[in-house]
Amino acid sequence: MKVFIQSVNFNADKKLLRFVEEKVSNLSRYHDKIVTAEVFLKVLNTSDKENKISEVKINIPGSELIIKREAKTFEEGVNSAIDNLKRQLKRSKEKQRDSIIS
Numbered sequence: 001m002k003v004f005i006q007s008v009n010f011n012a013d014k015k016l017l018r019f020v021e022e023k024v025s026n027l028s029r030y031h032d033k034i035v036t037a038e039v040f041l042k043v044l045n046t047s048d049k050e051n052k053i054s055e056v057k058i059n060i061p062g063s064e065l066i067i068k069r070e071a072k073t074f075e076e077g078v079n080s081a082i083d084n085l086k087r088q089l090k091r092s093k094e095k096q097r098d099s100i101i102s
Contacts, residue, residue, distance in 0.1 A: 001025065001034045008042040016041075016074055023082050027058065031089040035059045041074050056081045060092065 003024050005017055024037045040055040054077030055068040067084050071077035 001028050001037060003037045003039065005039045005041070008040060009045070010041075010043045012041060012074075019075060020078055023078055024056065027082065027085060027089060030086050031060060031093050033060055034089075035061065039078070052077055054078045054081055056085060058085060058089070060089075063092070065089070065092070 003021050005012070005020055020039050020041070024039060027037065028034055036059045038057040038059075040053075040057075042053040042055070044051040044053060049072050050070050052072065052074050053068065053070050054074055055066065056078070058065045065085060065088050067081040067088075069077040069080045071080065
C-alpha cells in the first residue's frame with residue numbers, strides 16, 4: 001500500500017509524518033486489498049483550540065473510504081480517524097466475503 005501525506009498551511013515535521021505513516025500502514029491488517037491511502041493534514045486559521053483537521057482517504061477496489069476529524073492535535077485526529085476506518089474496513093471485508101459465499 002502506498003501512503004501519500006500532504007500538509008496544508010504548514011510544514012509537518014518528520015516525527016508527525018512518521019507517526020501518520022505508521023498508523024495508516026497498520027490498516028493493511030484489516031483489509032488486504034488497500035491500494036493507496038491519502039492523508040491530508042490541515043490547520044484552520046481560527047481561534048478555536050480544535051483547529052487541526054486530519055482527513056484520511058483509503059482506496060480499495062470498488063470503493064473509497066474517507067474520514068475527516070477535527071481535533072486539538074493531529075495525532076488525536078489521526079487516531080480517531082484510524083479507529084473509525086478499522087471498523088469500516090472490517091465491515092467492507094465481511095461484505096466482500098459474504099458476496100463470494102453467496
